[in-house]
Amino acid sequence: METPYVPKTVEQKWQQQWLQSQAFKVAESTDKPKYYLLEMFPYPSGRIHMGHVRNYAIGDVVARFKRMQGFNVLHPMGWDAFGMPAENAAIEHGTHPAKWTYENIASMREQLKRIGLSYDWEREFATCDESYYRWEQLIFLKMFERGLAYKKGSSVNWCPDCQTVLANEQVEDSCCWRCHNVVEQKELEQWFFKITDYADELLDWTDKLTGWPERVLAMQRNWIGKSYGCEIEFPIVGSAEKIKVFTTRPDTLFGATFMSLAPEHPMVKTLVTAEQQKAVSQFVAQVERQDKIERASGENEKLGVFTGSYSINPLTGEQIPVFLANFVLMGYGTGAVMAVPAHDQRDFEFARKYELPIRVVIQPEGEMLVVEQMAEAYVGAGQLVNSGQFDGVDNESAKEQIAAYLDGRNEGRKTVNFRLRDWGVSRQRYWGTPIPIIYCDSCGAVPVPEQDLPVVLPKDVELTGEGGSPLARHQAFLKVDCPACGKPARRESDTFDTFVESSWYFARYACPEFTGGPLDKAAANYWLPVDQYIGGIEHAVMHLLYARFFTKVLRDLGMLDVDEPFTKLLTQGMVCMESQRCAEHGWLYPEQVADGNCTICGKPAEVGRNEKMSKSKKNVIDPNQLIEQFGADTARLFSLFAAPPEKDLEWNEQGVEGCSRFLGRVWRSVTDNLELIATAELPTAAEGAAADLRRKTHQTIKKVTEDIDGRFHFNTAIAAVMELVNAIYAFKDGQQQPGVVREALETVVRLLNPFVPHASEELWEMLGHAESVETAGWPQWDADALITAEITLVVQVNGKVRGKVEVAVDAAEDVIKAAA
C-alpha cells in the first residue's frame, strides 16, 4: 500500500518529463511580465563542485518561484570556455584544448541536468563557439572605430625560459609557476579598452544600483578611485621642460620643499646629472627588486635618491631638489608628487631620513605646530601660515583659491584623477578569441573587414608550453594580405583576455541564434537588464565592472538600450567544510580519522573549522556521490537550508541527513493521508483545531512568499514549511475536517516546489493532479484564514513579563485592561 520514497526514480522521471515537455523554454511574450534570472556561468573545468550546486540551486529557487508567480522567466546556462586551464591540460595530456573543453562541457551538462535545474537549454552556448566569438570580434571592430579600443606599449610578465607572457596569477614570488625561473618585465604593444572614458558613469551609477550589496559597490568605487585635486606644473631649473604633479592638497603648496618621482618616470633620464648617474641607476635597480619581494612582504621603508636636478616651486619661487622615491607609483596620477613633509606622512618620513626641510603651512586650531617637535605629519584641517597672500585662509577654501590662482597664471588647474586604468585585453595565448587586426608595413594596424569575420581560431596547432603562443608561429594563420592596400601583411596573433567573453554573454542569451549581429536589439531590449544576477563575491570588481562597462559600450554602439546589465546582485558565500590534519601525515580524508585520531599513526588529528572545500585539504564533497546517495532534492535542500545564501555554508553530513529525513517526513505525510483526503474538498472555513491548522497553512504561505521574494531567506522559508509539516503531524482531527488536511498538504507540496522540484511534482501527482505543480501556480494566502478569534497578550510591567492573558481579538481596551 505504502509507496516508499526513492529519490532516484522520482528524479529521473521528472527530469525526463521536463525535457519532453520543454518545460523551461521561453520566448518573448507580452502577456506576462518578463523576469531574467542569471547565475554566473561556469568555467568547464570538468566537474561540478559543491559551489556550483549551491549557486545554481539558489538561482533555480528564484527561477521556479517567479515562474509559478506568472513571470516569463529567462533562465539560461552556458560556458565560459576560453582560458588557460584548457591549454595546460593540452600540454600535460597531449590533448587539444577544444577537445578537452567540449568533453568537459558534455559531462558537466549531464551533471547539471541531474540537479534538476530549470534551464532553457536551447539557449546554451560556449564562448569558444565560433558563432559566439565572431560577434565579439565585431564588437571590437566597432570599438576600434570609435577609439574605444587602441594599442599602446605596456609592460608584461615575461618568462625568458618558456618564451611566453604570464598572467599575474601565474607569477609566484616573482618566478614562473611552471619552470620557476625569475620573471622579467617586458615592454610589449598591447590592445586596450578605454574603460577610463566611462569612469565617471561607472562611478555615478554605483549610487543607483540599489539592488547590489554595499560592499561590492564600495569595492568598485574604491577600484575606480576618483579623487578631486589639482595638476601643478613645476619648472625645471636650467630646462624648458616642466614636471607635472597631481595633488589633492594644493592648499599645502607653500610647504612643498622637494619633489619625488617614480623610479620609472620617463623624465628621469633627462633629470639625472652626471655626478648622480651611478647612485640613481643603483637605486632604480634596487627598487625593481624591492617592488616584487619587499613590497609584498609589507616592508615599507621610505627610500630615495637625489637626481641632482632642481625644480621651482611656482608659488615660493624656491628651488627644490628632485628625488626619486620608492613609494611613488608611476601608475597613479602623473608619477610625480610635490612633497609636503609637514602635512604628508610619507613625505615626512622621507624628509627626516634625508634631512630635507620641513615647513608647516597649516596650523590646526588651538594648537601650535613646531617642526622640531613633530613626531608625525599633520594631515588635518587648519589655517594657512607661511603661505604669502593666503595666510589666514582656512585650508578648504585655500584649495579652491590656490587652484584658481595657478590657473590664472597657467601653472596649474583643477583636475580629477582616477585610479582606474584602461583595460589591457591582449593575451599572448592560444585558447582565446583572435583579435581581428592585420598589421601592414604600409598601413599599420588595419581592422579585419566585417565581411571577413570571423577570424577563426585555427585548430591545427600543437601546444608544448614553450616558445610562446602557437598562433605566433602558425604561418597559414598569420599570412594575410592587407585589406587596405593588398600587400602581404601579418595577422595579430594575440587573443582576448577571457573576461571579454564574460562581459556580454548575458546579453547574447537573449538571442543566442541571431546571425545578424551580436544582438537582436528587440530581444535584448525585451530581456535586459538581468533582473537578478547571482554569483561569487570573487567577481566583485573585475567581471562585474567589465560587464557594466561593456553594457554601456553596447548601448553607445546602438546595440541595446539599457544602462546597466544587472538590476539586482546576490553574492553567495563559499561552501566550507571541516578539515583534518595529522602532524605527520598532512591533510586527512574524513575516513582516515577515527575518534579524532589519525588512522595511520593514531595521533590526534588537528581539526580546522570552516575551510573552503579544496582537493588539497581533502575536504571535498563530490556532488555526484551526494546525489547518488541522497538524491538531488536533498542536495538542493541542504545547500539552501544550512545558511542564508550570502553567508559561507558549512557542509555537515548530519545536516544533509536531516534534510533527507525531512523529505521522507513530507512524503509520508502525503502517502499516509491519501485515503483520508481522497474525496475531500478544499475548505473555505474551519472550526477549532482545524482552524488552527488552516491558519498555520496560510501563515506559512505568507511567510514563504515574503521570504523568497526579494529577501532570499531560503533557510527561514524552509523552516516555515517544516513547521507546517510538524503541525500536520500534530493534527488529530483529520477525520472531522479532511479538507483542511488536504489544503495543508497541497500547500506544503506547492511551497516546496522551487526547492525540491522532483519530489514536489511526484507528490502533486499523487494528490490527484494531472497538471504540473508549476502550472498550478504559486499559492495565495487567504487573509481571512489568518485572523484569530483570541490572541495572547503579554503583560509587561516595567519591561518585565508578568503574565499572559487570552483576549478576544476585537476586545475593547478596557476589557483587556481588566483581564490584565
Added chain:
RNA sequence: GCGAGAGUGGCGGAAUUGGUAGACGCGCUGGUCUUAGGAACCAGUAUCCUAUGAUGUGGGGGUUCGAGUCCCCCCUCUCGCACCA
C-alpha cells in the same frame, strides 16, 4: 591605515517596523514500537536554582514603560583595497 560586514545555546542559524530572545535543523537526553535498528513516532533540551524566581544576544555607558534591534565609546573577527600623492 582606508572601506565594507559580522559578534546570539554544544553546533548551523531565527527574531521585516524597538514589544514573550533562541523559530527551524543538527547534536544530546528520555520514552513508544520493534528480534534489532544509526528506521519511524512522541517528549525534553540557553544558564543558575528543589522551586518561586533570577540571569542571559562581545564589553561598558545611554535613550525608552520596554533594546539582540536605536545612540555613544571600546574589544574581537572576516573580507576587500592598500605607500593613491
